[in-house]
Amino acid sequence: MRRPRGTDSEVGRLRTVLVHRPGPELQRLTPRNAADLLFDDIPWVSRAQEEHDAFAQALRDRDVEVLYLTELLVRTLELPAARAVCVDAVLADLRLGGTLRRRVAGHLHDLHPQDLAGALVAGIAHEELPTGAGLRWKLMDRHDFVVEPLPNLLFTRDSSVWIRDAVAVTSFSMPARRRETSLIQAIYTYHPRFARTPMIYEPEGEWIEGGDVLLLVPGVLAVGTGQRTTPAGVERLARRVFAVGLAHTVLAVPIAQERATMHLDTVCTMVDADAVLMYPNIADELVGYPITGGPDEPCVGDPEPFLVAAAKAMGIDTLRLIDTGLDPVTAEREQWDDGNNTLAIAPRVCVAYERNTETNARLEGKGIEVVRIPGSELGSGRGGPRCMSCPIAREPVGGTGLT
Incomplete structure (x- = not known):
């Protein structure tokens, strides 16, 4: 009940x-x-x-x-309105630039709720975004994050x-x-x-x-x-x-x-x-x-x-x-x-x-x-x-x- x-x-x-049980987001931490x-x-x-x-x-x-938290988030992201809110928060990062922002948007909108929750929590590294493009993308270090982990x-x-x-x-x-x-x-x-x-x-x-x-x-x-x-x-x-x-x-x-x-x-x-x-x-x-x-x-x-x-x-x-x-x-x-x-x-x-x-x-x-x-x-x-x-x-x- x-x-x-x-x-x-x-x-x-x-x-x-x-x-929140610690997960891959903590594995993103480095001395840098x-x-x-x-x-x-x-x-x-x-x-x-x-x-x-x-x-x-x-x-x-x-x-x-x-x-x-993650279990609740996966269930929440099954709803289109919730997905939009969480993805928009990522895309609001002014560091992305227009070209990279569109690529990130396409990548996130295509993800299953479980995978989307993982990306929102653990972030997305430069090498993990196969469709990256734009000046911001070109100037990033390979160890940088397109989406920061939490x-x-x-x-x-x-x-x-x-x-x-x-x-x-x-x-x-x-x-x-x-x-x-x-x-x-x-x-x-x-x-x-x-x-x-x-x-x-x-x-x-x-x-x-x-x-x-x-x-x-x-x-x-x-x-x-x-x-x-x-x-x-x-x-x-x-x-x-x-x-x-x-x-x-x-x-x-x-x-x-x-x-x-x-x-x-x-x-x-x-x-x-x-x-x-x-x-x-x-x-x-x-x-x-x-x-x-x-x-x-x-x-x-x-x-x-x-x-x-x-x-x-x-x-x-x-x-x-x-x-x-x-x-x-x-x-x-x-x-x-x-x-x-x-x-x-x-x-x-x-x-x-x-x-x-x-x-x-x-x-x-x-x-x-x-x-x-x-x-x-x-x-x-x-x-x-x-x-x-x-x-x-x-x-x-x-x-x-x-x-």
Whole structure:
């Protein structure tokens, strides 16, 4: 029986999640292009797949329905309108030029849905397009891509966020990721599983990424803002959720833009209804600006320390803090290894990389069950279990079904 959709917290029992199993797109990474494609290392792909399979199985073992992005995409591409949207996103690349654009269009339109999904995700190398022509084609290196691969699809959290029964398809600042949203938007628009799902944000909006959005409690969001998510993006999301009654408060949380702190969920994730795991080296600096709906414009309040602002918005006395690592040195190391990027699958139960031993020990010392998964290769793109998952359905905290 099809499970309901909707999520209004970070920690309610997880029922359905969207993931992407790493595939040929990761095999496209080389020392020459890895940085441009936002990876620090070149992953061992077969091991990354084994690790991801272990992650998915750990979720299934807790009765979580695991949906795979590529499987949904193939079904979506059976529909002509969806094919057109996804192909048009490729052809919008101004680097192609008119001649090569026509050849790429002809090649993609002739592909079977399974092969088209593969090309859209893994890209098309120069040597793989038999009909290539034009000046752009002639000047390309044989190792260049006519259609860029999308290795960051692995991190499904970034491209969409469910807020109650509505979905926000996000907007990427980084060129290497912008085409991801065309695939996600097509799935949510055309796949039968998601028919009539309200969409409250679109890729054409100001920059905002899902890793910056935390659902603290029903009606309260915390949204990190920095290079990846702009203040304008936070404001637009706030306007949208206020307008349709999905939230009454949004906390804007400025974060320093370093490689290991690119999103709010790289420094703060929830592990219980009143507890967060936080990178201690910036805990004292993190603040929240409360945004509430006004009669004409959103009202922005004065900043307060994040834990104080969050507790007030959530209507609780204190938000409990659990530190990443056991001391400043291990905290910095395990922060880099995604020790803070946990995925709650129920209150006081979270999935974490097994290698972050100090952080996991601290969590267990505070009464949090840790489901450990391997992640030596999955972490090469700087993302943990939360980054690799987009919750589609959670039970209300303390409840037995979605409301």
